[in-house]
Structures are given as structure tokens and as C-alpha cells.
Amino acid sequence: MDWPSFFQSLANGILIAGLYAAVTLGLTLVLGVMGIVNFAHGELVMLGAYSTFWLFSLLGIDPMLSIAMSGLILFLIGLPIYRFTIRPILKDPPLNQLLLTLGISIFLQNLAMILWKTDSRSVITSYSGMSLHLGVVHIGLTRLITFLIALILTASLVSFLYKARPGKAMRAVSENNTASWLIGINVQKTYLLAFGVASGLAGAAGALVSMIMYTFPMVGFKLSLKAFCILILGGLGNIPGALFGSLILGLTESFVGTYVPEGSGWAEGISFILIMIVLIIKPTGLAGTRRE
């Protein structure tokens, strides 16, 4: 066996899994707290990527710095989206929620096309081309950094949910919103904050996307589908599951890319095939949590 290329694929798979996990975090939060699959989550990531791109190319702000800024911008965009579109349909049947968030997603995709055309844009910094050599494995510096930031984002979200008061409120509401209301938690405020935080996470993930992928209007939709695949692999609405799903998807894509002829093209289809196989075998996802 060709060990160097095996280890290289392993490393690439793990690194890209970090980005996928960052993209999936916000989706998991909204699903876990309010039980809604937000089809527009990918588009929020796309807006985060664009804001990083524009901050970089117009103001020269380093993408590392604009992670926080993109996060803040998307947090502020997320609040009115929740207030005026998501909140009225919280108690609607899941299909209405699907159609509404799908509508937002289509709207934002096309808005991006109107504003910025369909060109693929990329953020190229002075350190973009640098890489580290660990024995036989080459690791791109940007990829490594995005991976580490993705880990930091995940760790911050977990500690927020378990240590901070509003985070604890989110967990309480996700367990039982009536009981939470009875003990004096403001459920509406908690939902609003959860959606804002999820959008902010999307913005931060978007900054990472802009550093290692091309930014174009449909990038969010592509990432949404990967995130759905991850949710279905890892179980809906829990963070460890999202990390597990990201790792499976990242590694599968990476190994297919290396070992299948013309694999990088086929790798783009892996998430769709995984979605179909997993759902057809087990209609409620691998981990089997069902949310109606």
C-alpha cells in the first residue's frame, strides 16, 4: 500500500471535516433548540463568506480578523430573519417550515447573483500558499488554521451551552419548552438568541469557507446539502453527532478523491449518495432521533 498518499488523504479528510463541522454547528443548534431544519443555513454561510471576501478585498482586513466581524454581521442579519419569518411559523407543520426556509434560501441565492454575479471569488492572503511538512504529509497552513478555528468554535458553543446562563436556557427549552416557560425562562427570547447565535456561527463558518474554497452564490446550497448529510449520519440536533458525521463525510470524500479514478469529481456526489443510502436503510437517520 502507498502509505504517504493514505496518510495524506487521512489528513485532508480530517481537516475538511473541521470546516464541515463549523458549517453544521448552527444548523444543529437551530434544529436542537426549536426543531426546525433551516434550509437557508447554507445561504447564511454564503453571506459570511462574501462579507469576509469584501472586507478583505475592499478594506484589506485579514480573513482571520473578519471571522469575528462576519459572525457579528450574520448575527445581526439572523435576528430579523427569526423575528419576521421563523417566529410566526414555529408551531406550523414541518413542511411549512421547510417551504419557508427553502424560500429564504432561494431568495438569498438569487440576491447574491444579482448583487455579485455568478463569478467564483477567492481570498488569497500572503500565507495562502504556505504549508507544513509532518513526515510525509503536507498540510496547508490555511487549512490547518481553519481546522483549529472550527475546533475553537465548537468548543465555545459547547461551553456556552453548558456554562453560560442563556446557553443553559437553550438546553432547557430544547428539552421541554412549556416546563422552561413555567420556571421563568423567556422562551421567545431564547429562540431569538439561539437563531442569532446559529446565524453568527454560519457567518464565522463562512469566513473559513472563503479562505479555503471559492465563494460563489451557490456555495451555500452545496454546503447545506453536505450539512444535511452530516445531520443524517450523526443524528439530528446534537453536537457530538455533527462532529462524527463531519468526520465520516470528510474522510469518505477524501479517500474517494484519492483512490477512485477522477475521484475529486465523484467526491462531490458522495454526500448525496450517503443521504439516499442512509435514509433508505433507516428512514430516521443513522442515530435515529426523530423530530416531528
Place this chain on the structure above:
Amino acid sequence: MSRSFSWKTGILLVAVAIFLILYPKLVDSYFLHLTVATFLAMIMASSWDILARTGQVSVGQAGLFGIGAYTAALLYQRLHLPPVLGMLAGATLAMIVAIFLGYLTLRLRGIYFAITTIAFAEALSVIWLMTPGVTGGAMGVSTPPLFNGNREHAYYLILIVLALVIFVVWLIESSRLNFAFTAIRENEEVANVMGINPTRYKVLAFMISAFFTGFAGGFYSHYNTYIIPYEVFGLGISIACLVMPIFGGLYTIAGPIIGTILIKAIEEYLRVTFSYGHQIAYGLILVVVVLFMPEGLLGLWKRRILPFFSGFRQ
């Protein structure tokens, strides 16, 4: 629901039929082209609505559309099969795929079904791009103009198919199928207990829907003379299929028709205004319909506008 024709309805139908037959003589070539595109979209909208009647919301009609489009185009390119036969072959293949997909996705409800259908269309797009030897790959496939570019003939063909779709929807509405579909949509478990076999009816609805969507794809490839995977398997087509009936009003004959006419008019206006992103209206309409007019335009008409006028008359 035995709905017999009154003589008034009969006269109206004959008048509409005569108008539609004479129509190509009344309008210019550009408007005729818009009408063909609108009729094609109506077929897709009504087909989506047939499937939705069983509670299955597909966001992947482009998969079936693309299968129809490519079957027709490739059969012409390889075997010089007459276009109309190619369209029928495409429709049949889409129907066969729908039987498999229908059985495989039977147990999936709601959002899971929707996500699986998106994955289905996107997976086909990847397969098409990666096998250029068979499918033409990213370069697409081109065919000579349908009926040597005679738009009137194309109009009559699409009119016949549209009439057939509407007839099928009418048959569904006025037969026991309507009760079966509605029962399954409202509550599958209860329907099952009442002796309705959800499997059979869901797959049947999927087959009918796929046949016409596949035919629409075949017609599109020949009429448009050129197809690429990004477009015919793309999200845009799947979204168009669902927004038009949702806008007009679900589970009705007129809803998808009215929704399609209005959306096509808006889209044509936006296409002239913006070079990209004219589907922005689709997104906006979905949001507005879900938030403010859950039964679409027809519901709005029945609930708000009609009572207003009848109150006015008294």
C-alpha cells in the same frame, strides 16, 4: 364526488378549446414562444401537485425532468429516433425511475422525503458530469430545432399534453383516487386502517407525476435544442415545479395553472431586468405564501376577495 357537466360548463370548455386552437394565428412569434414555455411549466406544476396530493413534497423534480430531457436528446443523437417518440421514451424512463425511487422512499415522511429528492437530482447531475462518454458531460447535448423550428406545431404538441395532464388531474379529482390521496396526505396510519394501501397510491401518484415531468423534459430538450446537466438537473427547475402550484393553490385544477401564468409573467419581466437571479421572485413568493396566504391565490380569492364583493352587492 360525481360532478356532471352543466351545459354552461360545456359551452365554456368548447369556447376555450376553439380559442386555444386559433391562438397561434392571433399572437406574434415571441408571444407564442412565451405561451409554449408557460404551458410547459403548467405541465410541471400540475405534475408536482399530483404528487403533493399524497403528502409527498418533492424538491427534486429536476431529476425526473433531466432524465426525460437526456433520454429524448440522446435517443435522437444516437439513433435518430423521432423527437415525439423520444419524449415518450423519456417520460416512460422517468416513470420507471419513479417506481424504484417511490418504493425506496416510501417510509420517508416530510422533510426526509424532500431532502432525499434533492439528493437524487444532485446525484444525477454529478453522474452526468462524470460520464461524458455516455452523457455528453458538462458540454451538454444539442439537437436540431423541433419540427424544423415550426413554433405552431410545438405549440399544438404541448397543448395536447397539457390538456391530457389537466384531464388526468380531473379524473383524479372526480374518482375515488381523490379520497385515497387526501386520506394518505392527512394521516397515513388512519388511511391504512381504513383499507387504503398507502404504498400503492403513493407510488401511483409518483408515477403519473414523473411521466409528465419526464415528457416535459423531453419536450424542453428538443424545443430548446441544447441541454446541460447543471440546468436540467438543477435546483431552479425543482423550485419552479413547486412554487407555481403553491402560489396558485394546492390540490386544485386551477391553482397550478393560475400560479404558473402569474409567475411566468413576473419571471419574464425580471429576466429582462436582471441578467442573473430572476428566480429571486420564487423565493419571495414562497416566503409570502407560507406566512400570509396558506392556501395560495385561490384561497385568498375565496376567503378575502369573493366575500368582499358579495358583501358589497348586498
